Amino acid sequence: MARILVVDDEIGIRELLSEILYDEGHTVELAENAAQARAARLRARPDLVLLDIWMPDTDGVSLLKEWGSQGLLDMPVIMMSGHATVDTAVEATRIGAVDFLEKPITLQKLLKTIAAGLARPVVTPGMAAMARLPEKRSEFGPPHAAAPVSEPVERVNDAGNSLLGSIPLDQPLRDARDEFERIYFEYHLGRENHSMTRVSEKTGLERTHLYRKLKQLGIDSSRKKNN
Missing domain, CATH: 3.40.50.2300 (Response regulator)
Structure with a gap:
Protein backbone atom coordinates (compact mmCIF):
# COMPACT_ATOMS: atom_id res chain seq x y z
CA MET A 1 0.00 0.00 0.00
CA PRO A 125 21.28 14.26 -6.58
CA GLY A 126 21.78 15.28 -2.97
CA MET A 127 21.89 11.65 -1.80
CA ALA A 128 24.38 10.79 -4.53
CA ALA A 129 26.59 13.68 -3.49
CA MET A 130 26.50 12.58 0.14
CA ALA A 131 27.55 9.07 -0.88
CA ARG A 132 30.68 10.54 -2.47
CA LEU A 133 31.71 12.59 0.57
CA PRO A 134 34.85 11.39 2.41
CA GLU A 135 34.58 10.16 5.96
CA LYS A 136 34.50 12.94 8.48
CA ARG A 137 37.44 12.63 10.81
CA SER A 138 37.84 14.05 14.29
CA GLU A 139 41.00 15.97 15.12
CA PHE A 140 41.54 13.72 18.11
CA GLY A 141 40.38 10.30 16.99
CA PRO A 142 39.21 7.89 14.32
CA PRO A 143 36.44 8.64 11.82
CA HIS A 144 33.00 9.16 13.28
CA ALA A 145 30.85 6.09 12.69
CA ALA A 146 27.26 6.60 11.70
CA ALA A 147 24.69 5.49 14.25
CA PRO A 148 23.30 2.06 13.32
CA VAL A 149 19.92 2.52 11.67
CA SER A 150 18.57 -0.59 13.34
CA GLU A 151 18.97 0.90 16.83
CA PRO A 152 15.51 1.97 18.06
CA VAL A 153 14.88 5.54 19.11
CA GLU A 154 13.70 5.50 22.70
CA ARG A 155 12.14 8.93 22.78
CA VAL A 156 8.39 8.48 22.57
CA ASN A 157 6.29 11.63 22.41
CA ASP A 158 2.98 10.00 23.18
CA ALA A 159 1.29 6.67 23.80
CA GLY A 160 0.29 6.27 20.15
CA ASN A 161 3.86 6.36 18.91
CA SER A 162 4.92 3.64 21.34
CA LEU A 163 2.71 1.14 19.50
CA LEU A 164 4.75 1.49 16.32
CA GLY A 165 7.46 -0.68 17.82
CA SER A 166 5.02 -3.61 17.82
CA ILE A 167 4.92 -3.78 13.99
CA PRO A 168 7.00 -6.77 12.79
CA LEU A 169 9.49 -5.67 10.16
CA ASP A 170 9.94 -9.13 8.63
CA GLN A 171 6.52 -9.07 6.91
CA PRO A 172 5.60 -7.78 3.43
CA LEU A 173 5.61 -3.99 3.09
CA ARG A 174 1.89 -3.88 2.26
CA ASP A 175 1.00 -5.69 5.51
CA ALA A 176 3.31 -3.47 7.56
CA ARG A 177 1.71 -0.37 6.07
CA ASP A 178 -1.74 -1.69 6.91
CA GLU A 179 -0.69 -2.14 10.55
CA PHE A 180 0.87 1.32 10.66
CA GLU A 181 -2.21 2.96 9.17
CA ARG A 182 -4.49 1.06 11.56
CA ILE A 183 -2.47 2.37 14.56
CA TYR A 184 -2.33 5.85 13.01
CA PHE A 185 -6.07 6.21 12.44
CA GLU A 186 -7.08 4.58 15.74
CA TYR A 187 -4.77 7.01 17.53
CA HIS A 188 -6.34 10.05 15.87
CA LEU A 189 -9.88 8.74 16.36
CA GLY A 190 -9.21 8.33 20.08
CA ARG A 191 -7.47 11.69 20.35
CA GLU A 192 -10.31 13.53 18.58
CA ASN A 193 -13.07 11.55 20.39
CA HIS A 194 -14.18 10.01 17.07
CA SER A 195 -14.99 13.39 15.53
CA MET A 196 -14.66 12.61 11.81
CA THR A 197 -14.43 16.31 10.98
CA ARG A 198 -11.38 16.82 13.21
CA VAL A 199 -9.78 13.51 12.17
CA SER A 200 -10.25 14.53 8.54
CA GLU A 201 -8.49 17.84 9.24
CA LYS A 202 -5.66 16.17 11.18
CA THR A 203 -4.96 13.46 8.60
CA GLY A 204 -5.50 15.59 5.50
CA LEU A 205 -8.06 13.17 4.01
CA GLU A 206 -11.46 14.15 2.68
CA ARG A 207 -14.30 12.68 4.77
CA THR A 208 -15.44 10.33 1.99
CA HIS A 209 -11.93 8.99 1.55
CA LEU A 210 -11.47 8.81 5.31
CA TYR A 211 -14.60 6.66 5.80
CA ARG A 212 -13.48 4.40 2.97
CA LYS A 213 -9.99 4.02 4.44
CA LEU A 214 -11.35 3.16 7.91
CA LYS A 215 -13.72 0.59 6.44
CA GLN A 216 -10.86 -0.92 4.41
CA LEU A 217 -8.73 -1.23 7.57
CA GLY A 218 -11.62 -2.71 9.58
CA ILE A 219 -11.77 0.22 12.01
CA ASP A 220 -15.05 1.14 13.70
CA SER A 221 -15.46 4.88 13.17
CA SER A 222 -18.55 5.27 15.37
CA ARG A 223 -18.27 7.24 18.59
CA LYS A 224 -17.92 4.89 21.55
CA LYS A 225 -20.57 5.23 24.26
CA ASN A 226 -19.56 5.25 27.89
CA ASN A 227 -20.99 2.35 29.86
Whole structure:
Protein backbone atom coordinates (compact mmCIF):
# COMPACT_ATOMS: atom_id res chain seq x y z
CA MET A 1 0.00 0.00 0.00
CA ALA A 2 1.42 3.38 -1.00
CA ARG A 3 0.64 7.07 -0.59
CA ILE A 4 0.12 8.38 -4.13
CA LEU A 5 -0.27 12.01 -5.19
CA VAL A 6 -2.33 12.48 -8.37
CA VAL A 7 -1.81 15.85 -10.10
CA ASP A 8 -4.17 16.59 -13.00
CA ASP A 9 -6.34 19.59 -13.89
CA GLU A 10 -9.14 17.38 -15.28
CA ILE A 11 -11.57 16.40 -12.52
CA GLY A 12 -12.69 13.30 -14.43
CA ILE A 13 -9.12 12.00 -14.63
CA ARG A 14 -8.52 12.70 -10.94
CA GLU A 15 -11.71 10.91 -9.88
CA LEU A 16 -11.05 7.92 -12.13
CA LEU A 17 -7.46 7.46 -10.96
CA SER A 18 -8.53 7.99 -7.35
CA GLU A 19 -11.17 5.25 -7.54
CA ILE A 20 -8.77 2.80 -9.20
CA LEU A 21 -5.97 3.44 -6.71
CA TYR A 22 -8.28 3.26 -3.67
CA ASP A 23 -9.60 -0.06 -4.91
CA GLU A 24 -5.98 -1.26 -5.04
CA GLY A 25 -5.52 -0.29 -1.38
CA HIS A 26 -3.47 2.87 -1.85
CA THR A 27 -3.88 6.16 -0.02
CA VAL A 28 -4.54 8.90 -2.56
CA GLU A 29 -4.11 12.67 -2.40
CA LEU A 30 -5.39 14.84 -5.24
CA ALA A 31 -4.13 18.13 -6.68
CA GLU A 32 -5.62 20.00 -9.64
CA ASN A 33 -2.64 22.28 -10.30
CA ALA A 34 1.01 22.83 -9.50
CA ALA A 35 0.25 25.07 -6.50
CA GLN A 36 -1.76 22.34 -4.80
CA ALA A 37 0.89 19.77 -5.75
CA ARG A 38 3.62 21.88 -4.11
CA ALA A 39 1.57 22.18 -0.92
CA ALA A 40 0.87 18.44 -0.85
CA ARG A 41 4.56 17.62 -1.40
CA LEU A 42 5.60 19.91 1.47
CA ARG A 43 3.03 18.41 3.86
CA ALA A 44 4.32 14.88 3.38
CA ARG A 45 6.47 13.08 0.85
CA PRO A 46 4.30 10.76 -1.26
CA ASP A 47 5.55 7.31 -2.21
CA LEU A 48 4.78 8.08 -5.85
CA VAL A 49 3.43 10.97 -7.95
CA LEU A 50 1.28 10.78 -11.08
CA LEU A 51 1.94 14.16 -12.71
CA ASP A 52 0.10 15.59 -15.71
CA ILE A 53 2.25 17.55 -18.16
CA TRP A 54 -0.28 20.14 -19.37
CA MET A 55 -1.68 22.22 -16.50
CA PRO A 56 -3.02 25.80 -16.39
CA ASP A 57 -0.57 27.39 -13.94
CA THR A 58 2.74 25.52 -14.23
CA ASP A 59 3.31 22.61 -16.58
CA GLY A 60 4.37 19.24 -15.16
CA VAL A 61 7.86 19.31 -16.67
CA SER A 62 8.58 22.70 -15.06
CA LEU A 63 7.29 21.42 -11.70
CA LEU A 64 9.50 18.34 -12.07
CA LYS A 65 12.53 20.60 -12.69
CA GLU A 66 11.57 22.73 -9.69
CA TRP A 67 11.37 19.74 -7.35
CA GLY A 68 14.70 18.47 -8.67
CA SER A 69 16.46 21.82 -8.10
CA GLN A 70 15.07 22.00 -4.54
CA GLY A 71 16.09 18.46 -3.60
CA LEU A 72 12.43 17.39 -3.38
CA LEU A 73 12.56 14.80 -6.15
CA ASP A 74 13.10 11.91 -3.73
CA MET A 75 10.04 9.94 -4.86
CA PRO A 76 9.23 8.27 -8.19
CA VAL A 77 7.31 10.53 -10.57
CA ILE A 78 5.31 9.17 -13.50
CA MET A 79 4.35 11.75 -16.12
CA MET A 80 0.97 11.67 -17.89
CA SER A 81 -0.26 13.38 -21.05
CA GLY A 82 -2.52 12.94 -24.02
CA HIS A 83 -0.75 15.52 -26.16
CA ALA A 84 2.95 15.32 -25.31
CA THR A 85 5.55 14.65 -27.97
CA VAL A 86 8.30 12.06 -27.78
CA ASP A 87 10.78 14.88 -27.08
CA THR A 88 8.73 15.98 -24.06
CA ALA A 89 8.63 12.45 -22.68
CA VAL A 90 12.40 12.08 -23.18
CA GLU A 91 13.05 15.41 -21.46
CA ALA A 92 10.88 14.46 -18.47
CA THR A 93 12.75 11.17 -18.12
CA ARG A 94 16.08 12.96 -18.33
CA ILE A 95 15.03 15.37 -15.55
CA GLY A 96 14.04 12.56 -13.22
CA ALA A 97 10.67 11.03 -14.14
CA VAL A 98 10.73 7.23 -13.91
CA ASP A 99 8.16 6.64 -16.65
CA PHE A 100 5.57 8.21 -18.95
CA LEU A 101 1.90 7.28 -19.46
CA GLU A 102 0.02 8.35 -22.56
CA LYS A 103 -3.69 9.15 -22.14
CA PRO A 104 -6.12 7.46 -22.36
CA ILE A 105 -4.45 5.17 -19.83
CA THR A 106 -5.49 1.53 -19.70
CA LEU A 107 -6.01 -0.05 -16.28
CA GLN A 108 -3.40 -2.75 -16.87
CA LYS A 109 -0.79 -0.25 -18.04
CA LEU A 110 -1.49 2.08 -15.10
CA LEU A 111 -1.15 -0.59 -12.42
CA LYS A 112 1.91 -2.16 -14.05
CA THR A 113 3.69 1.21 -14.32
CA ILE A 114 2.85 2.17 -10.72
CA ALA A 115 4.08 -1.19 -9.41
CA ALA A 116 7.36 -0.77 -11.30
CA GLY A 117 7.73 2.80 -10.05
CA LEU A 118 7.18 1.82 -6.41
CA ALA A 119 9.70 -1.02 -6.71
CA ARG A 120 12.35 1.26 -8.17
CA PRO A 121 14.81 2.87 -5.73
CA VAL A 122 15.03 6.63 -6.08
CA VAL A 123 18.39 8.35 -5.53
CA THR A 124 18.29 12.14 -5.50
CA PRO A 125 21.28 14.26 -6.58
CA GLY A 126 21.78 15.28 -2.97
CA MET A 127 21.89 11.65 -1.80
CA ALA A 128 24.38 10.79 -4.53
CA ALA A 129 26.59 13.68 -3.49
CA MET A 130 26.50 12.58 0.14
CA ALA A 131 27.55 9.07 -0.88
CA ARG A 132 30.68 10.54 -2.47
CA LEU A 133 31.71 12.59 0.57
CA PRO A 134 34.85 11.39 2.41
CA GLU A 135 34.58 10.16 5.96
CA LYS A 136 34.50 12.94 8.48
CA ARG A 137 37.44 12.63 10.81
CA SER A 138 37.84 14.05 14.29
CA GLU A 139 41.00 15.97 15.12
CA PHE A 140 41.54 13.72 18.11
CA GLY A 141 40.38 10.30 16.99
CA PRO A 142 39.21 7.89 14.32
CA PRO A 143 36.44 8.64 11.82
CA HIS A 144 33.00 9.16 13.28
CA ALA A 145 30.85 6.09 12.69
CA ALA A 146 27.26 6.60 11.70
CA ALA A 147 24.69 5.49 14.25
CA PRO A 148 23.30 2.06 13.32
CA VAL A 149 19.92 2.52 11.67
CA SER A 150 18.57 -0.59 13.34
CA GLU A 151 18.97 0.90 16.83
CA PRO A 152 15.51 1.97 18.06
CA VAL A 153 14.88 5.54 19.11
CA GLU A 154 13.70 5.50 22.70
CA ARG A 155 12.14 8.93 22.78
CA VAL A 156 8.39 8.48 22.57
CA ASN A 157 6.29 11.63 22.41
CA ASP A 158 2.98 10.00 23.18
CA ALA A 159 1.29 6.67 23.80
CA GLY A 160 0.29 6.27 20.15
CA ASN A 161 3.86 6.36 18.91
CA SER A 162 4.92 3.64 21.34
CA LEU A 163 2.71 1.14 19.50
CA LEU A 164 4.75 1.49 16.32
CA GLY A 165 7.46 -0.68 17.82
CA SER A 166 5.02 -3.61 17.82
CA ILE A 167 4.92 -3.78 13.99
CA PRO A 168 7.00 -6.77 12.79
CA LEU A 169 9.49 -5.67 10.16
CA ASP A 170 9.94 -9.13 8.63
CA GLN A 171 6.52 -9.07 6.91
CA PRO A 172 5.60 -7.78 3.43
CA LEU A 173 5.61 -3.99 3.09
CA ARG A 174 1.89 -3.88 2.26
CA ASP A 175 1.00 -5.69 5.51
CA ALA A 176 3.31 -3.47 7.56
CA ARG A 177 1.71 -0.37 6.07
CA ASP A 178 -1.74 -1.69 6.91
CA GLU A 179 -0.69 -2.14 10.55
CA PHE A 180 0.87 1.32 10.66
CA GLU A 181 -2.21 2.96 9.17
CA ARG A 182 -4.49 1.06 11.56
CA ILE A 183 -2.47 2.37 14.56
CA TYR A 184 -2.33 5.85 13.01
CA PHE A 185 -6.07 6.21 12.44
CA GLU A 186 -7.08 4.58 15.74
CA TYR A 187 -4.77 7.01 17.53
CA HIS A 188 -6.34 10.05 15.87
CA LEU A 189 -9.88 8.74 16.36
CA GLY A 190 -9.21 8.33 20.08
CA ARG A 191 -7.47 11.69 20.35
CA GLU A 192 -10.31 13.53 18.58
CA ASN A 193 -13.07 11.55 20.39
CA HIS A 194 -14.18 10.01 17.07
CA SER A 195 -14.99 13.39 15.53
CA MET A 196 -14.66 12.61 11.81
CA THR A 197 -14.43 16.31 10.98
CA ARG A 198 -11.38 16.82 13.21
CA VAL A 199 -9.78 13.51 12.17
CA SER A 200 -10.25 14.53 8.54
CA GLU A 201 -8.49 17.84 9.24
CA LYS A 202 -5.66 16.17 11.18
CA THR A 203 -4.96 13.46 8.60
CA GLY A 204 -5.50 15.59 5.50
CA LEU A 205 -8.06 13.17 4.01
CA GLU A 206 -11.46 14.15 2.68
CA ARG A 207 -14.30 12.68 4.77
CA THR A 208 -15.44 10.33 1.99
CA HIS A 209 -11.93 8.99 1.55
CA LEU A 210 -11.47 8.81 5.31
CA TYR A 211 -14.60 6.66 5.80
CA ARG A 212 -13.48 4.40 2.97
CA LYS A 213 -9.99 4.02 4.44
CA LEU A 214 -11.35 3.16 7.91
CA LYS A 215 -13.72 0.59 6.44
CA GLN A 216 -10.86 -0.92 4.41
CA LEU A 217 -8.73 -1.23 7.57
CA GLY A 218 -11.62 -2.71 9.58
CA ILE A 219 -11.77 0.22 12.01
CA ASP A 220 -15.05 1.14 13.70
CA SER A 221 -15.46 4.88 13.17
CA SER A 222 -18.55 5.27 15.37
CA ARG A 223 -18.27 7.24 18.59
CA LYS A 224 -17.92 4.89 21.55
CA LYS A 225 -20.57 5.23 24.26
CA ASN A 226 -19.56 5.25 27.89
CA ASN A 227 -20.99 2.35 29.86
